[in-house]
Amino acid sequence: MDLTYTPEQQAFRAGVREWLAVHVPEAPLEHFDASRAGFEAHRDWERTLKSGNWGMVTWPGEFGGRGLDLIQWLIFEEEYYRAGAPGRVNQNGIFLLGPTLIEFGSEAQKERFLPPMAAGEEIWAQAWSEPQAGSDLAGVRATAVLDGQDYVLNGHKIWSSRAVFADWAFGLFRTPGTERHKGLSLVFFPLDAPGVTVNAIKKINGHVGFAEIFLEDVRVPAFNRLGDEGQGWHICMATAGFERGLMLRSPARYQVAAAKLAELWSTHKETADPALEADVVRAYMNADAYALNIYQTALRLMAGAKIGPEASTNKIFWSELDIHLTRTALAILGPLAELTQQAPAADPVDWIDDHIFALAGPIYAGSNEIQRNIIAERMLGLPR
Amino acid sequence: MNFTLSDEQLMFAETARNLFADSCTPEHWRKMMEVGAAHDDARWAALAENGLTLVLLPEGAGGMGLAETDFAVIAQEAGYVALPEPLVESAGVAAPMLAALAPEHEALADPSATIAIAHPLNPFVANADTAAAILLHKDGEAYVATPEQVTLTAQPSIDPFRRLFTVDWNPSRATRLGVADWDLALDRAAVFNAAMGLGLAQRAVDLAVDYAKERQQFGKPIGSYQAVKHHLASAQVAIEFARPVVAAAAAQIGRRDGYSRARVSHAKIVGLEAAEKAAQASIQVHGAMGYSWEVDVHLFLKRTVALTQTWGTPRYHRERIAVRVFGQPMGPDQTFAHETSNRELQNA
Ligand SMILES: Cc1cc2nc3c(=O)[nH]c(=O)nc-3n(C[C@H](O)[C@H](O)[C@H](O)COP(=O)(O)OP(=O)(O)OC[C@H]3O[C@@H](n4cnc5c(N)ncnc54)[C@H](O)[C@@H]3O)c2cc1C
Numbered sequence: 116m117d118l119t120y121t122p123e124q125q126a127f128r129a130g131v132r133e134w135l136a137v138h139v140p141e142a143p144l145e146h147f148d149a150s151r152a153g154f155e156a157h158r159d160w161e162r163t164l165k166s167g168n169w170g171m172v173t174w175p176g177e178f179g180g181r182g183l184d185l186i187q188w189l190i191f192e193e194e195y196y197r198a199g200a201p202g203r204v205n206q207n208g209i210f211l212l213g214p215t216l217i218e219f220g221s222e223a224q225k226e227r228f229l230p231p232m233a234a235g236e237e238i239w240a241q242a243w244s245e246p247q248a249g250s251d252l253a254g255v256r257a258t259a260v261l262d263g264q265d266y267v268l269n270g271h272k273i274w275s276s277r278a279v280f281a282d283w284a285f286g287l288f289r290t291p292g293t294e295r296h297k298g299l300s301l302v303f304f305p306l307d308a309p310g311v312t313v314n315a316i317k318k319i320n321g322h323v324g325f326a327e328i329f330l331e332d333v334r335v336p337a338f339n340r341l342g343d344e345g346q347g348w349h350i351c352m353a354t355a356g357f358e359r360g361l362m363l364r365s366p367a368r369y370q371v372a373a374a375k376l377a378e379l380w381s382t383h384k385e386t387a388d389p390a391l392e393a394d395v396v397r398a399y400m401n402a403d404a405y406a407l408n409i410y411q412t413a414l415r416l417m418a419g420a421k422i423g424p425e426a427s428t429n430k431i432f433w434s435e436l437d438i439h440l441t442r443t444a445l446a447i448l449g450p451l452a453e454l455t456q457q458a459p460a461a462d463p464v465d466w467i468d469d470h471i472f473a474l475a476g477p478i479y480a481g482s483n484e485i486q487r488n489i490i491a492e493r494m495l496g497l498p499r
Numbered sequence: 500m501n502f503t504l505s506d507e508q509l510m511f512a513e514t515a516r517n518l519f520a521d522s523c524t525p526e527h528w529r530k531m532m533e534v535g536a537a538h539d540d541a542r543w544a545a546l547a548e549n550g551l552t553l554v555l556l557p558e559g560a561g562g563m564g565l566a567e568t569d570f571a572v573i574a575q576e577a578g579y580v581a582l583p584e585p586l587v588e589s590a591g592v593a594a595p596m597l598a599a600l601a602p603e604h605e606a607l608a609d610p611s612a613t614i615a616i617a618h619p620l621n622p623f624v625a626n627a628d629t630a631a632a633i634l635l636h637k638d639g640e641a642y643v644a645t646p647e648q649v650t651l652t653a654q655p656s657i658d659p660f661r662r663l664f665t666v667d668w669n670p671s672r673a674t675r676l677g678v679a680d681w682d683l684a685l686d687r688a689a690v691f692n693a694a695m696g697l698g699l700a701q702r703a704v705d706l707a708v709d710y711a712k713e714r715q716q717f718g719k720p721i722g723s724y725q726a727v728k729h730h731l732a733s734a735q736v737a738i739e740f741a742r743p744v745v746a747a748a749a750a751q752i753g754r755r756d757g758y759s760r761a762r763v764s765h766a767k768i769v770g771l772e773a774a775e776k777a778a779q780a781s782i783q784v785h786g787a788m789g790y791s792w793e794v795d796v797h798l799f800l801k802r803t804v805a806l807t808q809t810w811g812t813p814r815y816h817r818e819r820i821a822v823r824v825f826g827q828p829m830g831p832d833q834t835f836a837h838e839t840s841n842r843e844l845q846n847a
Pocket of ligand 1: 240241242243244246248249250251273274275276277325475478479480481482483484485488725
């Protein structure tokens with residue numbers, strides 16, 4: 116076992132650090148879910164990343180990537196969060212759909228969709244959930260009917276993050292007459308296509324973070340189907356593996372938060388409950404354990420393994436550590452906890468918003484109850 | 500970066516697993532409990548014959564001269580069977596310390612001898628009565644004595660296989676070995692106890708999974724009920740996220756800096772927390788059976804209680820981590836940090 120970076124990895128880190136130091140905007144951008152302006156500012160940032168060829172580092176070079184391995188990806192993410200660079204407005208595309216496309220897409224599809232994704236020219240939303248199909252995703256009712264060279268899409272999608280301002284969505288659709296996991300297909304549609312209506316839904320923090328989407332006889336070319344007809348469930352589960360497992364939440368995010376929490380504690384420890392120090396230390400431990408686990412997973416995947424049900428253990432761990440971490444911050448802040456960022460006395464870190472966002476962690480990407488079922492049945496072998 | 504076990508390490512784990520699986524089943528401990536024995540000579544001899552006591556001893560003292568990572572995989576297997584004999588304290592902690600101070604000591608000549616250690620952090624000495632030698636602490640220096648040269652007062656433990664003693668001794672009746680590395684002994688013990696914790700935890704979960712598949716209520720196996728599944732899934736999550744911490748801590752002991760000490764303490768805390776969570780879940784899933792002497796889970800629970808509080812309490816270890824958190828750089832580039840790493844980056 117050798118827990119040191121190679122000189123090449125160190126040099127790579129130094130290069131990333133240098134580029135980010137020059138390019139990361141000095142003032143924080145308005146949140147991408149807060150307004151169109153905030154969204155477009157983040158799109159510009161994606162273009163800047165692309166200009167340095169940092170749009171999606173693990174993709175092959177021909178599609179706008181750098182062909183880097185997962186350890187280099189982790190290093191990139193570490194430097195990215197360390198530099199306080201803007202959130203990735205295109206995370207659904209680059210982290211979830213991208214790897215799935217690379218695995219299941221045809222060459223023509225990769226050429227068509229990956230480069231604009233890496234460049235931020237096309238921002239993606241994930242249109243899986245429906246009012247009647249949340250945890251029970253196999254119960255989706257939206258339909259895709261082949262008509263000549265086109266699919267005709269109908270149905271009602273909901274909770275699609277970023278869909279208010281995004282350009283494209285990848286949706287899960289049923290071939291009429293099929294049931295449950297069978298006959299599902301993954302089809303891409305532009306959010307401005309005729310027949311598509313997008314209604315913003317406000318999140319509990321007031322941002323228009325997600326949307327419902329109505330589809331009425333929306334026509335898209337059959338080219339937009341990823342994989343075979345009926346293969347949708349299988350493909351979606353691969354995407355869910357990325358979502359729960361590695362790509363959606365790289366450890367750096369929590370390591371930065373844990374460092375900020377330690378700073379917060381140091382500033383407030385004269386007035387805060389001394390017992391909270393243990394929670395601050397715990398936040399560090401959790402972030403550290405998460406990072407170590409992900410490094411091990413990355414190395415296993417690089418050696419040829421596939422991500423399995425352990426993606427579910429990751430999802431539970433990062434979502435719970437996030438709630439613990441932000442709750443500790445609120446406890447340290449005491450009466451300052453409720454202040455918004457407009458308050459002159461507020462801490463520079465928006466802990467309350469972070470906490471409110473953390474509360475969604477155990478719900479999205481498959482609720483933690485569902486993840487525990489998966490662990491019990493597929494890792495431990497308990498009966499259904 | 501190579502954060503995976505080597506083939507050789509996996510082989511060690513398998514050797515230990517097979518050896519323990521044959522010789523250390525619940526029937527074995529139950530027979531020992533009946534006669535009040537804490538030590539099984541035949542098993543210990545087999546384990547010594549297979550070299551498990553020689554892993555960490557330097558080659559100069561007749562050992563294999565391997566590293567903590569190699570021993571940690573064995574400790575994990577020892578936890579999985581709740582091994583009664585003091586393999587970890589003797590071969591993992593005391594023997595290498597004795598070898599560092601007195602490589603020629605006669606207790607080291609016999610691979611099946613056990614060595615006990617009275618670390619200043621521990622009020623009690625485990626398995627002192629059967630030890631060929633006891634390492635003693637005074638003012639940072641180490642002394643060695645035989646059980647006959649000291650006065651042992653038994654302090655019974657809830658774990659029938661941990662025979663604890665307070666030791667009264669007089670330096671004039673012991674052999675002075677000189678200044679010893681008590682910190683290294685602590686780090687090794689903490690990491691190996693954490694590794695045993697992983698084994699204890701996995702066994703507690705596995706026992707409960709087996710039971711939950713068999714036991715029927717309301718016409719179905721209890722394992723098909725979600726409340727039962729979720730207890731065990733939560734315990735498994737704790738195990739999965741303690742495992743890499745223990746592995747990293749074992750790999751980094753040699754660095755001997757504030758970063759590696761914090762990692763060791765982190766491992767000690769989470770390895771045994773996983774064991775506690777798993778033991779509690781396992782008892783719950785077994786229902787009243789789990790609360791009975793007849794079902795095996797309680798021994799895993801008792802060993803967990805013992806290992807949690809010895810070799811540094813959770814509070815002691817948390818304070819060592821706090822020193823790292825509040826005194827050294829934090830952040831996403833610090834996962835594998837050590838004292839010289841920030842300088843190395845600047846030179847990259
Ligand atoms: C912030 C946020 C962003 C999201 N972004 C997207 C997105 O971009 N695209 C998209 O498609 N979806 C998105 N979702 C939707 C998300 O995937 C669903 O909310 C989630 O799968 C749960 O479905 P549901 O809301 O219908 O809850 P339900 O399925 O109705 O569940 C409600 C509660 O019951 C529990 N429950 C349900 N079934 C079981 C069971 N079998 N066993 C035990 N407990 C059960 C759940 O765990 C949950 O606690 C997002 C959600 C949030 C909160």
